[in-house]
Amino acid sequence: MANQHFDGIKIRNLYKIFGPDAAKHVEAVKNGLTKTELMEKFGHVLGLKDINLEMPAGCIQVIMGLSGSGKSTLIRHINRLIDPTAGEILFNGVDVARMSQDDLREFRRQKTAMVFQKFALLPHRNVLENTVYGLDIQGIARSKSTDIAMRWLERVGLKGFEKRYPNQLSGGMQQRVGLARALANDAPVLLMDEAYSALDPLIRVDMQTVLLDLQKEIKKTIVFITHDLDEALRLGDQIAILRDGQVIQQGTSQDIVLRPADEYVANFVKEVNRGRVLHVEAVMMPSSSAPVGGMTIAAGTTVEEAVRMLSSVPDGDVTVVSPSGKSLGVVTFRRLAEAMVNSQEVPNRHGRTLAVAH
Amino acid sequence: MSWFNEFPHMEDDSLRALKQTIDEGFRSFTRGYGDSIESFFAPLQKFLLLSERLMTQTPWPIIVLMILAIAWAASRSMKVVLGTLFTLLAIGYLDMWDDSMRTISMIFVCTVLSIVMGLPIGILMARSERFQRVVNPILDVMQTMPSFVYLIPVVMLLGIGRVPGLIAVVIYAIPPMIRMTNLGIRLVDKDVLEAADAFGSSHWQKLKNVQLPLALPTIMAGINQTIMMALAMVVIASMIGVQGLGQPVLKAIANQYFTLGIFNGLAIVGIAIIFDRVSQAYGQRLQKHREIVHG
Numbered sequence: 001m002a003n004q005h006f007d008g009i010k011i012r013n014l015y016k017i018f019g020p021d022a023a024k025h026v027e028a029v030k031n032g033l034t035k036t037e038l039m040e041k042f043g044h045v046l047g048l049k050d051i052n053l054e055m056p057a058g059c060i061q062v063i064m065g066l067s068g069s070g071k072s073t074l075i076r077h078i079n080r081l082i083d084p085t086a087g088e089i090l091f092n093g094v095d096v097a098r099m100s101q102d103d104l105r106e107f108r109r110q111k112t113a114m115v116f117q118k119f120a121l122l123p124h125r126n127v128l129e130n131t132v133y134g135l136d137i138q139g140i141a142r143s144k145s146t147d148i149a150m151r152w153l154e155r156v157g158l159k160g161f162e163k164r165y166p167n168q169l170s171g172g173m174q175q176r177v178g179l180a181r182a183l184a185n186d187a188p189v190l191l192m193d194e195a196y197s198a199l200d201p202l203i204r205v206d207m208q209t210v211l212l213d214l215q216k217e218i219k220k221t222i223v224f225i226t227h228d229l230d231e232a233l234r235l236g237d238q239i240a241i242l243r244d245g246q247v248i249q250q251g252t253s254q255d256i257v258l259r260p261a262d263e264y265v266a267n268f269v270k271e272v273n274r275g276r277v278l279h280v281e282a283v284m285m286p287s288s289s290a291p292v293g294g295m296t297i298a299a300g301t302t303v304e305e306a307v308r309m310l311s312s313v314p315d316g317d318v319t320v321v322s323p324s325g326k327s328l329g330v331v332t333f334r335r336l337a338e339a340m341v342n343s344q345e346v347p348n349r350h351g352r353t354l355a356v357a358h
Numbered sequence: 359m360s361w362f363n364e365f366p367h368m369e370d371d372s373l374r375a376l377k378q379t380i381d382e383g384f385r386s387f388t389r390g391y392g393d394s395i396e397s398f399f400a401p402l403q404k405f406l407l408l409s410e411r412l413m414t415q416t417p418w419p420i421i422v423l424m425i426l427a428i429a430w431a432a433s434r435s436m437k438v439v440l441g442t443l444f445t446l447l448a449i450g451y452l453d454m455w456d457d458s459m460r461t462i463s464m465i466f467v468c469t470v471l472s473i474v475m476g477l478p479i480g481i482l483m484a485r486s487e488r489f490q491r492v493v494n495p496i497l498d499v500m501q502t503m504p505s506f507v508y509l510i511p512v513v514m515l516l517g518i519g520r521v522p523g524l525i526a527v528v529i530y531a532i533p534p535m536i537r538m539t540n541l542g543i544r545l546v547d548k549d550v551l552e553a554a555d556a557f558g559s560s561h562w563q564k565l566k567n568v569q570l571p572l573a574l575p576t577i578m579a580g581i582n583q584t585i586m587m588a589l590a591m592v593v594i595a596s597m598i599g600v601q602g603l604g605q606p607v608l609k610a611i612a613n614q615y616f617t618l619g620i621f622n623g624l625a626i627v628g629i630a631i632i633f634d635r636v637s638q639a640y641g642q643r644l645q646k647h648r649e650i651v652h653g
Contacts, residue, residue, distance in 0.1 A: 116556075122571070
């Protein structure tokens with residue numbers, strides 16, 4: 001019901017300044033006052049500076065940054081848990097920042113759901129009662145909401161745990177409850193604020209898989225906050241990297257890894273396992289000639305996967321084919337191996353433009 | 359240099375005049391409004407009589423069973439129930455049953471009244487800094503003003519009897535209820551509150567689903583303190599005609615009856631311990647899901 005006509009979230013010229021006279025200093029910041037100067041001269045903190053993001057419907061938008069970069073502040077603007085100092089957050093063309101309190105409450109109930117870093121479950125309610133929480137608030141009768149909640153609990157792998165209390169569950173399971181609670185709302189937008197940061201690494205990967213599997217079905221617009229680049233690259237259809245309250249690069253995982261916008265991003269990317277991120281089409285020699293016979297490999301396969309497949313067959317050109325069977329280009333085992341270790345910039349073969357914020 | 363050795367105080371005459379004026383003013387207020395104030399408190403009088411009749415006219419075995427059932431329902435502990443039974447039997451055997459029932463009925467009414475008034479005040483205090491700044495000093499006065507002092511205006515207004523006693527006890531016993539409600543709500547985890555906001559809770563939904571349930575253990579501690587303070591006040595309230603265990607104690611003080619005093623005093627202690635253990639055990643049970651039992 002909620003998905004009809006939803007065309008994504010647009011954030012335009014968003015500024016957030018923390019302090020008693022925030023509005024006064026917006027102009028100065030727009031005219032080039034830096035974060036440090038604002039702090040020293042006026043004692044105000046610059047949280048976000050000129051954020052412009054378009055999040056298309058049905059995609060996972062990852063916002064990545066280290067602590068203090070403003071990423072948690074940014075996600076709280078989407079459902080206005082934090083009020084912006086200037087700028088617009090457009091949801092289907094409606095500015096969230098200008099909604100009345102009643103409209104905002106209705107918007108939060110119907111259009112967004114949120115998953116929190118520290119789970120934020122109600123300790124006095126059991127798993128099932130926690131899952132129906134959002135539906136309770138919408139005023140849906142328990143007889144109906146219980147069915148919905150049970151379905152989502154089963155979907156996130158918590159069948160049989162309905163009567164347990166949050167303190168009887170591990171962190172990973174508690175976050176599954178948090179996820180089920182958010183999904184039960186059936187809102188078009190799912191906000192995940194460092195949802196997996198408090199989990200240990202194996203469980204985190206596990207939960208990422210849960211989310212990716214679910215997304216194939218539910219096609220929500222997911223905004224995912226993380227400080228972990230590996231997580232960002234694995235989940236994000238689009239990634240925006242935030243530093244000191246500014247977006248320093250946005251693009252796909254391929255863009256970020258192959259063409260880091262600056263030294264700062266490059267430093268992150270150095271540590272990334274490139275084989276798992278890069279797709280074969282990003283490293284192939286493009287050619288549109290028909291397949292010459294022999295091996296083919298599907299576009300979208302990761303380089304690591306391709307190396308594993310090719311390691312047991314004789315050397316030679318392998319054709320990369322699109323899902324429709326069209327030939328896109330060729331790769332060799334050597335070229336793939338090179339891509340896994342080479343951190344030099346690979347020229348952009350697709351003519352895809354880089355989205356780099358100023 | 360007389361001002362140096364002796365504190366320069368108001369003229370004796372004007373001081374006397376000041377006191378007289380205030381006294382006169384209050385007396386004429388009493389004459390003018392005493393009756394309407396009394397009729398305002400009439401429902402309380404009814405409530406008090408009803409609960410007292412229930413406690414004293416019901417046959418004792420039924421009362422004992424009732425109290426034991428409440429103790430079991432709240433604490434789920436055999437130890438507490440047995441302790442309660444022993445205390446009640448000892449009180450009855452030493453011929454203090456009727457007085458004890460009157461005291462318990464009085465404490466019950468005081469506690470209900472304190473909760474009904476204290477809970478909303480505590481909630482308002484947690485919501486508004488300004489209201490908190492106003493109420494806090496009033497609570498300080500209520501807790502530190504010697505209780506005999508506010509017995510005077512209460513008696514002047516309402517005479518001697520149950521209702522003025524009730525008011526005196528409530529004034530003394532309500533502050534912990536208000537303070538702990540305020541504290542409990544203020545201590546609710548900010549993350550959970552943010553989640554409530556993010557899901558679009560109204561103020562009332564937030565209060566009902568999140569703040570009150572999470573503050574409940576602290577509020578229970580407040581109720582426990584209120585009961586204890588009400589019991590402590592029972593002897594003083596007996597000076598203005600509240601019946602119960604306080605009156606024999608008062609008689610014992612006046613006539614130096616050592617044993618009478620100690621028996622009735624111990625009965626108050628016994629009732630206090632029952633109330634305390636039962637309400638604490640209930641508070642503990644509320645906390646059961648808060649402790650971390652799994653990493």
